[in-house]
Amino acid sequence: MLARDFKTDVLPMSNKLLRFALQILQNEEEAKDVLQDIFLKLWQKREELVKVENVEAFAMRMIRNRCLDVIRSRRTVSMEMVKKGKLPDEDGSDNNELEMADSAVLVKQIIAGLPDLQRTIIHLRDIEQLEYEEIAEATDMNVNAIRVNLSRARKKVRDEILKIQNYGITENTRIAAKVL
Numbered sequence: 001m002l003a004r005d006f007k008t009d010v011l012p013m014s015n016k017l018l019r020f021a022l023q024i025l026q027n028e029e030e031a032k033d034v035l036q037d038i039f040l041k042l043w044q045k046r047e048e049l050v051k052v053e054n055v056e057a058f059a060m061r062m063i064r065n066r067c068l069d070v071i072r073s074r075r076t077v078s079m080e081m082v083k084k085g086k087l088p089d090e091d092g093s094d095n096n097e098l099e100m101a102d103s104a105v106l107v108k109q110i111i112a113g114l115p116d117l118q119r120t121i122i123h124l125r126d127i128e129q130l131e132y133e134e135i136a137e138a139t140d141m142n143v144n145a146i147r148v149n150l151s152r153a154r155k156k157v158r159d160e161i162l163k164i165q166n167y168g169i170t171e172n173t174r175i176a177a178k179v180l
Contacts, residue, residue, distance in 0.1 A: 110157050
């Protein structure tokens, strides 16, 4: 695709793509950043765009995926932020920061105890924030197998945290104790 084709076929979609990104993100600056990122990626893939049947649908899908990545990144707290004590503060209390730091250390310890494959996958997906396809390339595994292993790893982490929070009391014994 030549530059003039790009200008006539892709750039006129900018308003529509921006509105779509704004609808998802609810933040004009982030939406503009996403749009700029997508236009850059589209420009870099301009030779491949000739093969795409519907460029507008392709661009919309790219916008949606990038917006979802931005939303996910809002919710994550990096381990470096935890170590430095720069956590998002909900109620301004120091106890909340301490609990978050303790929880992060606990999660790291639980992850370290996982089997190698699960530990690698959870690290790549949740800490490094790689896409499933990128993890598949790095581990030479099927995407479905990665999803299954990630789900199992997360379940193990969640179960261990619940076990520790409940002082080792399992769900069934708590229910039995309440009945008696």
